[in-house]
Amino acid sequence: MESATYSLLQAGPEHQSWLASRARRKFDDEEDVVLMSRESTTLHLTLNRPHRRNAFNAAMREELLDGLEVASVDTTIERVVIDGAGGNFCSGGDLDEFGTLADPASAHLLRVERSVGQAIHRLRDRVTVVVHGACIGAGVELPAFAGRIVAAPDATFALPEIGMGLVPGAGGTVSIPRRIGRERFTRMALAGEAIDAPTALAWGLIDEVGAYSRQ
Numbered sequence: 001m002e003s004a005t006y007s008l009l010q011a012g013p014e015h016q017s018w019l020a021s022r023a024r025r026k027f028d029d030e031e032d033v034v035l036m037s038r039e040s041t042t043l044h045l046t047l048n049r050p051h052r053r054n055a056f057n058a059a060m061r062e063e064l065l066d067g068l069e070v071a072s073v074d075t076t077i078e079r080v081v082i083d084g085a086g087g088n089f090c091s092g093g094d095l096d097e098f099g100t101l102a103d104p105a106s107a108h109l110l111r112v113e114r115s116v117g118q119a120i121h122r123l124r125d126r127v128t129v130v131v132h133g134a135c136i137g138a139g140v141e142l143p144a145f146a147g148r149i150v151a152a153p154d155a156t157f158a159l160p161e162i163g164m165g166l167v168p169g170a171g172g173t174v175s176i177p178r179r180i181g182r183e184r185f186t187r188m189a190l191a192g193e194a195i196d197a198p199t200a201l202a203w204g205l206i207d208e209v210g211a212y213s214r215q
Contacts, residue, residue: 003111006169007104014165022095034063035085036070041078043071050086056138056170057094061116068119071126080123082146083130083212092137092160093170117171120145130212131155140205141172144179149206151197157205158194179204 009015035046045067047054054060064082071077084090120127120142129143132152140157143149159176161168168176168189177185180203188195200206 002167002169002171002173003108005167006111007108009166010104010107012165018164030059033057033060034067036067038077041076043067043077043080045080045082047082047084047090052094053088053091053134054084054086054139055091055094057097061114064116065114065119068116068123071123072119078126080127081130082127082143084132088133089131089135089155090139091134092139111169115171117142117145117175131206136160137168138170141168141170141175144175144205145171148208150208150210150212151200151206152211153197153209155197155200155206156194157200158192159188160192162190162192176205
């Protein structure tokens with residue numbers, strides 16, 4: 001339902017006006033936008049677009065899905081840790097990819113069939129997400145599916161989609177209310193204002209504030 005609503009809004013005048021108001025930058029093909037390594041029984045997946053504040057793009061989606069599939073089929077992996085390189089965990093969807101698919105229906109099918117949120121949810125008991133800096137849009141919606149979220153003291157969380165004529169589209173209408181309730185989720189989604197790590201902890205959006213230990 002979230003994806004269908006998102007797709008309808010993509011074709012709406014508000015989002016089209018937002019698209020027309022901004023210049024689209026050219027983006028180049030990148031390699032290793034998710035770094036994957038293994039340490040004993042732990043699989044580490046690191047978002048690796050620090051020059052773009054780890055903006056979530058199609059390549060990152062596919063590489064995350066590949067890494068999560070490894071954990072799904074390899075029963076010797078007891079824990080999956082997802083974090084981000086650079087100064088921010090994830091600044092949300094890469095705005096330069098917005099509106100690049102042929103039509104909203106195609107975008108809807110892609111979101112449903114290639115859902116990182118669903119992949120994290122299936123492994124949630126084994127997944128820890130370690131966040132820091134900006135956690136925007138997908139950068140808060142996807143971690144909320146995990147069994148455990150550890151946040152650095154500088155972490156901030158926001159859902160800015162309403163300003164683009166959209167709603168959260170990375171599964172946040174499911175993952176975030178499960179953690180903080182519908183009322184607080186609605187406040188985040190409609191106000192678009194960032195909350196800090198202590199507030200996120202008090203609400204239950206994250207599970208711990210502090211440095212993550214691999215022990």
